[in-house]
Amino acid sequence: MIPGCLPPDAPATSCPDCLSWGSSYGLRSYCRACYDFTRRYHAGECAGCARVIAVKKGHCRLCWLQAGIAAAGRRRITPADFRPGAGQQLSFAGMNRIGHTGPASALVAGTPAPGRPQPAAPDAGTQLQLCIPGESRHFDARHWVASNITGEALQQARHIAAELAGTRGWNTRIITETGRALAVVLADHIPGDMIAWSGLSPALHSRDLSVTRTAEILQLAGLLHDDRIGSFTSLMQARLAVLPAPMAAGVGHWLRTRSEGGPRSRPRNEDTVRMNLNRVHPLLLEWGTHYSHLREVTTSDVITATDSLPGSRRRQTLTALRSLFRHARTAGTIFADPARGIHDGQRPLILLQPLQAADIHQATAAAITPSARLTLALAAVHAARPKAIRELHLADIDLGNRRLVITGQARPLDDLTRHLLLAWLQHRRHRWPGTANPHLIINQQTAMTTRAVSENWLTETCRGLTATLERLRADRQLEEALTCGADPLHLAAVFGIDDTTAIRYATIARQLLDTPAENPRTGSSEPKDHNSP
Numbered sequence: 001m002i003p004g005c006l007p008p009d010a011p012a013t014s015c016p017d018c019l020s021w022g023s024s025y026g027l028r029s030y031c032r033a034c035y036d037f038t039r040r041y042h043a044g045e046c047a048g049c050a051r052v053i054a055v056k057k058g059h060c061r062l063c064w065l066q067a068g069i070a071a072a073g074r075r076r077i078t079p080a081d082f083r084p085g086a087g088q089q090l091s092f093a094g095m096n097r098i099g100h101t102g103p104a105s106a107l108v109a110g111t112p113a114p115g116r117p118q119p120a121a122p123d124a125g126t127q128l129q130l131c132i133p134g135e136s137r138h139f140d141a142r143h144w145v146a147s148n149i150t151g152e153a154l155q156q157a158r159h160i161a162a163e164l165a166g167t168r169g170w171n172t173r174i175i176t177e178t179g180r181a182l183a184v185v186l187a188d189h190i191p192g193d194m195i196a197w198s199g200l201s202p203a204l205h206s207r208d209l210s211v212t213r214t215a216e217i218l219q220l221a222g223l224l225h226d227d228r229i230g231s232f233t234s235l236m237q238a239r240l241a242v243l244p245a246p247m248a249a250g251v252g253h254w255l256r257t258r259s260e261g262g263p264r265s266r267p268r269n270e271d272t273v274r275m276n277l278n279r280v281h282p283l284l285l286e287w288g289t290h291y292s293h294l295r296e297v298t299t300s301d302v303i304t305a306t307d308s309l310p311g312s313r314r315r316q317t318l319t320a321l322r323s324l325f326r327h328a329r330t331a332g333t334i335f336a337d338p339a340r341g342i343h344d345g346q347r348p349l350i351l352l353q354p355l356q357a358a359d360i361h362q363a364t365a366a367a368i369t370p371s372a373r374l375t376l377a378l379a380a381v382h383a384a385r386p387k388a389i390r391e392l393h394l395a396d397i398d399l400g401n402r403r404l405v406i407t408g409q410a411r412p413l414d415d416l417t418r419h420l421l422l423a424w425l426q427h428r429r430h431r432w433p434g435t436a437n438p439h440l441i442i443n444q445q446t447a448m449t450t451r452a453v454s455e456n457w458l459t460e461t462c463r464g465l466t467a468t469l470e471r472l473r474a475d476r477q478l479e480e481a482l483t484c485g486a487d488p489l490h491l492a493a494v495f496g497i498d499d500t501t502a503i504r505y506a507t508i509a510r511q512l513l514d515t516p517a518e519n520p521r522t523g524s525s526e527p528k529d530h531n532s533p
Helices: 032-040 061-071 103-109 141-148 152-168 172-186 197-207 211-220 231-240 245-260 270-287 299-307 311-331 357-366 370-380 386-390 415-431 469-484 488-495 499-513
Strands: 012-014 021-023 043-045 052-054 403-406 409-412
Touching (some): 032 052, 032 061, 152 172, 152 211, 172 197, 172 211, 197 211, 231 270, 245 270, 245 311, 270 299, 270 311, 299 311, 357 370, 370 386, 370 469, 386 469, 469 488, 469 499
Antiparallel strands (some): 012 021, 043 052, 403 409
């Protein structure tokens, strides 16, 4: 099969949603666009055609396409563009786009797109070229030539792609799109040249092809030059550019050591280093107006700059300043540490309150998918952090012995979690039967890869609710502390937490049990009920 062509077993039929003719996907023979549309939006009655179908903001995809035609090239579709009963323009699958804002719409409107010449009008009697349904109109002649005349680089990349397809369970669509992407990228490849990552996005995004998957294949083939600049690196460069050069040099060396590690320093999490920079940068800007080097900063400067900050902000700022000046002192760029000996006070104990039953019911009602229900149970029953849930592997589940391993801590598998786990595994097996992703929780984006799901996707269900995943985890540990008698050793053994965290939860539990509402010896006739999630 030529890379870029439709699968030979893909039937050509009429899409039941947008009525376009072309290659079909899924059990109901959708076109590719409607297949994705029905998976993204829920079914409802369309306000335009009155069909019970997947709708976006009250209208089905066919009505959105008709509104895009009525918009006549405008970048935004308005409610006036939806015209019930105005007729339906039929088309081939893959030849229409909602909004008509691309280069094709400009040519239809009679004005050439920026950087594109106006095509000459065909002579009378000339048969216009017909795009094959489902094929990309941007897959031009040189890409077809590259598909047939395989160079050494393209042949090597295809071999790697075939191996990945077999080990990761890629479906026919991904195999076809990957072949097209490799032909696009390597059509003009000269032996010895490297493909820059920055050049992949302009070439592939306009053709709706995966950049990350193509980059991974090129990396394995030794053809990729990763010229990306990380977001934190860009932020750091922009922040240091406004500081005096000697001061910026010392701060930059500290940040790089924090993020990458050093001879006697382990690398820190990027979010931690980013927060350190955010805390010290306003102070460095102020000091940079009359100082040019970190060695000029005095203890009184640090005290004056941090005294007016609120409690938590002051502690975070002093922690970052101690790290900065301690690093500068070790590197020999300053003579004395101005932050040494400045105390930020004792951290106040935040008295957590158990979640109310209504909050837990709200979170339970929001979890409507098998993955969301399992995630909720892992956080509310086993006190697993979102990061630990994302990194769970199938090998961590032992259904026969009813054991579950979370961050190296073996836990008994209760009936509720086991029931939700079996439901998710059945859904996963039915939805992605050929996936080779070793992680327990996967989604559409990670099923054909080996990476974990993102934290934003995992926490989306409970986002904005009182009972978030992190709050449910803390409530589970607090509930255990209230039940077992505030024993920190018991908490550390059950949840695998460190001694400081276990002591903190035990202290909170004791304070809650000593309040009149919790202690029945004070005369309260209705002790508070701590319901386990």
